[in-house]
Amino acid sequence: MTKRLLKLTVNGRAREDAVADHALLVDYLRDVTGLTGTKQGCDGGECGACTVLVDGVPRLSCITLAVSVAGRSVETIENLAQGGRMSRLQQAFHEKLGTQCGFCTPGMIMAAEGLLRRDSTPSEAAIREALGGNLCRCTGYVKIIESVQCACAETTNG
Amino acid sequence: MDTRVKSTPLTALPERSVGQATPLIDGIEKVTGRAHYTADLPAGDALVGMILRSPVAHGVIRGIDTSRARALPGVRAVITGDDFAAPYGVIPIAQNEWPLARERVRYRGEPVAAVAAVDHAAAEAALAAIVLDIEPLPAYFSAADARAEGAVLLHDNKPGNVERDVDQTFGDVDGGFAAADVVREQTFHYAEVAHGQIELNCALATWEPERARLTSRSTTQVPYYLHLTLAQCLGLDGAQVRVVKPFVGGGFGHRVEPLNFEMITGALARAAGGTVRTEQSREDSFLTHRGRPETDIRLKLGLKRSGEITAVDCEIVQRGGAYGGYGLVTILYAGALLHALYRVRAVRYRGFRIYTNTPPCGAMRGHGAVDARHAFEALLDAMAAELGVDPFALRRANLIAPPYRTLNDLQVNSYGIPQCLDHVERASGWRERHGRMPRGRGLGMACSHYVSGSAKPVHWSGEPHAVVNLKLDFDGGITLLTGASDIGQGSSTLLAQVAAEVLLLPLARIRVVAADSALTPKDNGSYSSRVSFMVGNAALRAAQALLEVLVAAAAKRLNVTVDDIEWLGEGCRVKGADRGLDFASVVSAALADSGTLTVKGTWSTPPETQGGKFRGAAVGSTAGFSYAAQVVEVAVDEDTGQVSIERVWVAHDCGFAINPLAVTGQVQGGVWMGMGQALQEETQYHEGLALRPNFLDYRIPTIAESPPIDVHLVETRDPLGPFGAKEASEGALHGFPPALSNAIANAIGIRLTELPATPDRVLDAIVEKRRAERLAARTRRS
Numbered sequence: 001m002t003k004r005l006l007k008l009t010v011n012g013r014a015r016e017d018a019v020a021d022h023a024l025l026v027d028y029l030r031d032v033t034g035l036t037g038t039k040q041g042c043d044g045g046e047c048g049a050c051t052v053l054v055d056g057v058p059r060l061s062c063i064t065l066a067v068s069v070a071g072r073s074v075e076t077i078e079n080l081a082q083g084g085r086m087s088r089l090q091q092a093f094h095e096k097l098g099t100q101c102g103f104c105t106p107g108m109i110m111a112a113e114g115l116l117r118r119d120s121t122p123s124e125a126a127i128r129e130a131l132g133g134n135l136c137r138c139t140g141y142v143k144i145i146e147s148v149q150c151a152c153a154e155t156t157n158g
Numbered sequence: 159m160d161t162r163v164k165s166t167p168l169t170a171l172p173e174r175s176v177g178q179a180t181p182l183i184d185g186i187e188k189v190t191g192r193a194h195y196t197a198d199l200p201a202g203d204a205l206v207g208m209i210l211r212s213p214v215a216h217g218v219i220r221g222i223d224t225s226r227a228r229a230l231p232g233v234r235a236v237i238t239g240d241d242f243a244a245p246y247g248v249i250p251i252a253q254n255e256w257p258l259a260r261e262r263v264r265y266r267g268e269p270v271a272a273v274a275a276v277d278h279a280a281a282e283a284a285l286a287a288i289v290l291d292i293e294p295l296p297a298y299f300s301a302a303d304a305r306a307e308g309a310v311l312l313h314d315n316k317p318g319n320v321e322r323d324v325d326q327t328f329g330d331v332d333g334g335f336a337a338a339d340v341v342r343e344q345t346f347h348y349a350e351v352a353h354g355q356i357e358l359n360c361a362l363a364t365w366e367p368e369r370a371r372l373t374s375r376s377t378t379q380v381p382y383y384l385h386l387t388l389a390q391c392l393g394l395d396g397a398q399v400r401v402v403k404p405f406v407g408g409g410f411g412h413r414v415e416p417l418n419f420e421m422i423t424g425a426l427a428r429a430a431g432g433t434v435r436t437e438q439s440r441e442d443s444f445l446t447h448r449g450r451p452e453t454d455i456r457l458k459l460g461l462k463r464s465g466e467i468t469a470v471d472c473e474i475v476q477r478g479g480a481y482g483g484y485g486l487v488t489i490l491y492a493g494a495l496l497h498a499l500y501r502v503r504a505v506r507y508r509g510f511r512i513y514t515n516t517p518p519c520g521a522m523r524g525h526g527a528v529d530a531r532h533a534f535e536a537l538l539d540a541m542a543a544e545l546g547v548d549p550f551a552l553r554r555a556n557l558i559a560p561p562y563r564t565l566n567d568l569q570v571n572s573y574g575i576p577q578c579l580d581h582v583e584r585a586s587g588w589r590e591r592h593g594r595m596p597r598g599r600g601l602g603m604a605c606s607h608y609v610s611g612s613a614k615p616v617h618w619s620g621e622p623h624a625v626v627n628l629k630l631d632f633d634g635g636i637t638l639l640t641g642a643s644d645i646g647q648g649s650s651t652l653l654a655q656v657a658a659e660v661l662l663l664p665l666a667r668i669r670v671v672a673a674d675s676a677l678t679p680k681d682n683g684s685y686s687s688r689v690s691f692m693v694g695n696a697a698l699r700a701a702q703a704l705l706e707v708l709v710a711a712a713a714k715r716l717n718v719t720v721d722d723i724e725w726l727g728e729g730c731r732v733k734g735a736d737r738g739l740d741f742a743s744v745v746s747a748a749l750a751d752s753g754t755l756t757v758k759g760t761w762s763t764p765p766e767t768q769g770g771k772f773r774g775a776a777v778g779s780t781a782g783f784s785y786a787a788q789v790v791e792v793a794v795d796e797d798t799g800q801v802s803i804e805r806v807w808v809a810h811d812c813g814f815a816i817n818p819l820a821v822t823g824q825v826q827g828g829v830w831m832g833m834g835q836a837l838q839e840e841t842q843y844h845e846g847l848a849l850r851p852n853f854l855d856y857r858i859p860t861i862a863e864s865p866p867i868d869v870h871l872v873e874t875r876d877p878l879g880p881f882g883a884k885e886a887s888e889g890a891l892h893g894f895p896p897a898l899s900n901a902i903a904n905a906i907g908i909r910l911t912e913l914p915a916t917p918d919r920v921l922d923a924i925v926e927k928r929r930a931e932r933l934a935a936r937t938r939r940s
Contacts, residue, residue: 001279030198035191036191036194036197036198037190037191037192038191039195039356039357039407040197040358041356041357041358041407041440042358042440042852042853043439043440043441043852046440046852046853046854047356047440047853049356076191077189077190077191078190078191078192080190081190086186086189086190089189090189090190091189093185093189094181094182094185094186094188094189095181097181097182097185097819097820097822097823099182099185099188099189100182100408100646100647100648100823100827101188101355101356101357101405101406101407101408101645101646102184102185102187102188102189102193102405102407102646103195103355103356103357103407103408103646104356104407105188105189106191109189127861128861128862129862131861132860132861132862133860134860134861135354135356135853135858135860136356136861137353137354137355137356137408137410137827137831137858138408138646138823138827139823139826139827139830140826140827140829140830140831140833140864140867141830141861141864142826142830142864142866142867143822143823143826144861145861
């Protein structure tokens with residue numbers, strides 16, 4: 001098992017860690033950096049719970065090799081609340097019950113965050129497309145769509 | 159002593175909590191990633207637990223050689239079935255499963271050995287070094303094969319591989335059919351489905367060798383059953399065990415039984431003398447299973463021309479899998495809830511729960527009754543069409559007037575189906591649109607119901623069904639202590655709302671500490687939608703007890719009688735006078751005599767709600783039934799067989815919505831789960847090998863194809879429910895599958911008798927119908 005030094009930015013902090021070549025990004029985040037907000041809900045690429053942003057673009061961290069994001073900027077759910085304030089998406093998912101058991105929620109919010117960064121007023125169809133790889137077993141998705149729409153409305157108004 | 163008003167203006171309106179849309183009190187942790195699920199718990203140098211599974215579906219274990227595995231570097235424990243003291247099973251009379259198989263394996267994927275090692279690689283190497291010697295036996299993958307003459311018995315005490323044979327008759331069935339104007343009989347087939355909770359299974363167990371104590375943290379819905387089972391399987395006294403439930407990422411019934419990996423992890427921790435974490439894969443979840451069984455139903459109904467149901471005759475066969483689990487309850491539920499939402503005059507029910515060499519089935523949301531509901535509502539719909547009676551009118555011809563005792567001795571105290579029917583008929587535009595839509599579009603409807611907790615718990619001990627403690631201390635904070643397991647449904651929020659409402663206090667004053675056997679009172683767990691009703695009632699009574707103490711203390715301090723006190727939540731005053739106390743002063747008055755206060759509230763189901771006297775009568779009994787009606791609109795592509803759900807209108811009688819936000823979310827989630835089962839979800843096995851143990855082949859609906867679900871809440875204020883509340887998570891699920899197939903019938907004239915309605919099944923039915931039509935035309939010509 002060879003290891004190499006991985007240099008990258010995680011949630012705005014520069015890091016250098018020795019990482020095995022075959023280590024997955026999700027395991028690096030959870031086991032090495034201790035950021036357990038990113039979840040694993042399947043055996044690889046099936047459920048979307050592990051979605052993080054790599055240079056602002058949603059990526060499934062459970063099928064991404066950690067060493068492949070060297071030099072890049074990785075953001076996890078822990079990065080969205082800043083200065084003691086939840087992000088608009090977090091606030092909306094909380095208030096509109098876009099989360100029930102909460103296990104898919106970090107991945108769902110990060111996928112939605114990726115969408116809103118490239119389209120601040122997405123149509124319902126665009127929301128459905130952007131979250132199409134994120135499974136939720138609790139909500140039937142109705143309140144997830146409402147949550148994203150609510151966050152957009154606040155962005156527009158605010 | 160200054161008894162004038164201090165900080166709190168006593169004229170302010172007291173807080174209201176119930177009936178208010180309330181975000182989850184643990185929602186912030188979930189949206190920020192701060193919520194710790196079992197796999198997230200810090201565990202320092204925990205060993206890695208791994209499980210070896212049987213490659214054989216049915217066989218005699220001749221030997222398990224673990225010597226090489228034990229000798230490998232980094233391996234701290236290797237265990238087999240011999241390391242357990244007793245078998246387990248959630249039903250006390252059907253405990254025939256060992257955490258690791260002993261003597262025989264009965265399904266492919268059954269755990270046979272387990273290891274704990276310093277890391278993943280060492281654990282994998284150890285599993286690979288274990289040598290299994292299993293002599294194969296004939297294996298049965300369908301109920302019919304397992305029941306066949308001469309089949310080898312999976313369990314020696316169950317002839318014919320029949321785990322439970324139910325035979326119940328209520329009323330004069332033959333007379334009922336004789337009195338009917340129309341009698342029709344139909345067979346149905348339903349695929350096996352799985353819960354698909356998104357969180358993977360995980361257990362973290364610590365054994366303290368010096369104290370001989372076990373602490374278990376795991377993905378459980380029923381910490382109390384797990385506690386009992388850990389003690390039993392490991393041969394421990396209950397007091398040596400502590401069970402803690404962290405955040406749990408959904409359950410839907412998968413976790414209402416203690417599961418093998420939980421006992422295995424406990425045993426590994428003891429064998430290794432430390433902490434072991436066992437993280438399971440998605441494939442493991444499917445093999446652990448406990449889902450809804452593959453089911454065959456033969457149903458015969460008799461109807462008067464008016465639509466009145468005169469008789470019901472039903473036979474249900476469930477492929478139960480290899481072990482008992484909840485099986486006998488499942489087959490009883492199927493019969494108990496088949497007809498009990500209507501006024502029915504005579505019923506015969508035969509049920510067979512069959513042991514097969516497939517992963518064990520168990521309880522899944524809508525336990526036992528979902529497939530039966532489909533058969534009943536689908537046949538009613540077909541007969542309504544034949545009689546020329548509108549499907550809504552047919553249901554209205556069979557309504558109950560509460561209070562009512564069903565044929566099978568279930569007590570109905572509130573009944574919202576009439577209001578539910580009225581709403582969805584209007585909201586869906588049924589009268590204007592049904593039968594007038596373009597070809598390929600259709601509307602279908604169905605009714606459903608479910609229990610608000612089983613009136614008799616699985617482990618009948620005579621204790622109250624629910625206990626809640628409230629602790630009030632010097633800081634003025636109230637801690638609500640409950641064993642109830644919040645698994646995402648919002649039970650902790652609901653309990654805080656109930657207590658806050660009684661005390662007229664802001665929700666922020668209540669903290670909930672839940673599901674830690676060292677701290678919280680025992681609770682039977684989150685199953686059969688019991689928590690809102692039962693634990694809600696206990697919380698209500700605990701809060702009333704605390705209120706009584708506070709009012710008495712205030713009266714004493716103010717030198718008046720308790721009847722003179724007007725309670726305002728954050729304070730109180732003497733009626734008609736300008737004297738009072740703020741909350742802090744009431745607390746100090748109350749604590750002055752007794753110190754830290756702990757009060758208790760308990761609740762039990764009244765005897766008249768606990769069912770009749772016949773065998774199996776307890777199953778289906780409840781203190782309050784929820785009811786629902788729904789309309790589903792579909793579009794069917796007749797070239798591809800693809801069915802799309804355009805919209806769902808559902809009305810649910812939840813008694814009273816303590817948290818309308820959560821109730822709506824539960825109803826939407828339940829209906830949607832019914833949609834997944836009806837449209838596309840199914841497990842599949844080849845010679846016992848699971849072919850779809852992942853989310854690519856087991857197709858849970860994505861956001862892309864999930865429809866809008868319009869929810870209307872009907873509030874019938876049940877006389878026994880807390881503030882009138884009843885179940886809200888399971889009842890509406892049952893109605894979706896029949897409403898779907900009734901809508902398909904309305905769209906393209908085909909009545910599906912097999913679910914899920916996948917494109918291949920729908921297309922086959924279309925082709926078959928066209929062939930039959932051509933044949934009929936040819937016959938007419940010749």
